Amino acid sequence: MRIKILIKAEKIPVIYRHRIVSLIKEALKKSDKDYKEFLYGNKITKPFTFNLVPPFKKEIKEAEIQIDNKFKIKDKVFYSGSHYFSLYISSPDYRFIISLFNGLKRLKIFDFSSYENMLVDGEKVVLQIKNITVLNEKPVKKEEIIFKTNSPIIVEDKNDKPVLFSDKNFEKELNEITDRILASSHMKGKGLEKSLRFEPIKMSKQVVKHTLKSFREKTGKPVMYLTGNSGVFKLSGHPKDLEILYKIGIGNRTGQGFGMVEVLG
Numbered sequence: 001m002r003i004k005i006l007i008k009a010e011k012i013p014v015i016y017r018h019r020i021v022s023l024i025k026e027a028l029k030k031s032d033k034d035y036k037e038f039l040y041g042n043k044i045t046k047p048f049t050f051n052l053v054p055p056f057k058k059e060i061k062e063a064e065i066q067i068d069n070k071f072k073i074k075d076k077v078f079y080s081g082s083h084y085f086s087l088y089i090s091s092p093d094y095r096f097i098i099s100l101f102n103g104l105k106r107l108k109i110f111d112f113s114s115y116e117n118m119l120v121d122g123e124k125v126v127l128q129i130k131n132i133t134v135l136n137e138k139p140v141k142k143e144e145i146i147f148k149t150n151s152p153i154i155v156e157d158k159n160d161k162p163v164l165f166s167d168k169n170f171e172k173e174l175n176e177i178t179d180r181i182l183a184s185s186h187m188k189g190k191g192l193e194k195s196l197r198f199e200p201i202k203m204s205k206q207v208v209k210h211t212l213k214s215f216r217e218k219t220g221k222p223v224m225y226l227t228g229n230s231g232v233f234k235l236s237g238h239p240k241d242l243e244i245l246y247k248i249g250i251g252n253r254t255g256q257g258f259g260m261v262e263v264l265g
Contacts, residue, residue, distance in 0.1 A: 001134065001137070001247070002089070002134075002135040002247070003089050003090075003097060003100070003101060003132055003133065003134055004086055004088055004135055005087040005088075005129060005131070005133075006085075006086060006130040007084060007086070007128065007130065008080075008085075008127070008130050009080060009112070009125060009126065009127045010080060010125070011077050011078060011120055011125060012052070012054070012077070012080075012085060012112065012127075013065045013118070013120055013125075014076040014078065015065065015067070015209050015210065015223060016112075017256050017257040018212055018213075018256070019112050019118055020050060020052060020257060021256060022110075023107075023112075024048075024089070025040060026103070026107060026110060027099075027100050027103030027106075027107050028099050028103055029103070030102075030106045030107055031098075031100070031102040031103035032095070032099035032102075035095060035096070035099055036099075038186075039096075044184060044186060045184055045254070045255065046255025047092065047096055047186060047187060048090060048249075049090055049249030049254040049255065049257065049260040050087060050088060050090070050151075050257045050260060051087075051088045051150040051257060051260045052086070052257070053085065053086040053087075054078040054080065055078075055080050055084060055086075057081060058078050058079060058080060058081070058083070059078075059081065060076050060077070060078060060079070061076070062074055062076060063076075063077040063120050064120070064121050064122070065118065065119070066117070066119040067118065067211055067222050068117050068213075068216065069117075070216070072222075075209065077120055084130060085127075088135075088260065090246075090248070090249070090260060091247060091248065101134075104129050104132055108129050110126070110127045110129070111124065111126060112124075112125035112126060112127050113125045138263040140239055140242050140243040140246050142242075143236055143237065143238065143239060143242075145234070145236075145242050145246075145263060145265075146201065146233070146234050146263070146264040147234075147262065147263060147264065148262050148264050149229070149230045149233075149259075150260040150261060151228075151257055151258050151259065152206045152208055152226075152230045152258055152259075153228055153229045153230070153250050153259045153261075154228045154229075154251045154252045154253045154258045155170060155174055155177065155229065155251045155252060156173075156177075156252045157169075157173055162226070162227035162228075164205055164227065164229060165198070165200050165203045165233070166200070170198065171196070171197065171198045174196060174198055174251065175192065175195050175196050177252060178241070178245065178250070179191040187244070187248070192237065192238070193238030193240055193241055195237070196235060196236065196241070197235070197236040197237065198233060198234075199233060199235075200231070201234060202231045202232045203232070203233055204229075204231050205227060205228070205229065205230075206227075206228045206229070206230040207225055207227055208225070208258075209223045209224070209226075210224050210225075210226050212224070212256075226258075228258060235250075245261075
């Protein structure tokens with residue numbers, strides 16, 4: 001299932017993913033606390049992905065972003081004017097989507113910032129949930145699907161090093177990651193039906209700034225730089241596996257807003 005959430009906010013910084021995760025946690029907590037604890041009380045792959053799209057008529061300005069009480073950086077901020085941000089969330093897990101939908105309805109307003117965290121030029125950012133729509137998904141019934149990335153696909157090897165679509169080991173790493181994810185009991189409970197084949201059509205490298213509290217505490221740095229893969233590609237495999245990947249996202253860090261794709265054909 002795939003939903004679209006219209007969000008009213010004066011501005012949202014380009015480093016937003018960790019706060020969207022907090023929004024999702026808060027919504028799940030309001031609707032289904034046990035399920036929220038299952039997802040976030042365990043070190044498991046989250047059964048969803050998301051992508052935040054700023055309004056077409058946005059302004060982009062540089063501003064001071066106070067990530068927490070230790071780190072301030074200068075970076076891009078999206079200003080919406082009178083328009084809405086669109087948050088897309090996708091999951092094959094019916095319980096997740098229903099719990100999220102109901103929780104967002106109850107939440108209505110979310111503090112993107114606190115008194116010390118994620119302030120923009122010293123001001124708090126507040127998100128207003130204005131509308132939630134369930135979207136129609138395209139059927140995935142073939143063994144070859146052309147996908148387009150909505151958010152970059154992150155593929156990392158066992159040493160957490162990025163692997164690019166142009167690297168000779170990309171397909172191997174993608175298969176290992178996907179097989180492991182699908183084998184999880186809360187996902188499919190079984191690995192890949194057959195190996196995936198990845199064919200780039202119009203792909204490029206994309207570097208994304210991201211932050212997590214655990215990263216900042218471990219490294220003493222405000223942000224991490226993740227090297228991702230964006231564009232159009234053909235993915236071949238078993239239709240059952242391709243359908244799940246369409247819904248949960250492709251690659252690593254999908255629950256942090258990476259790897260969301262749409263079907264082109």
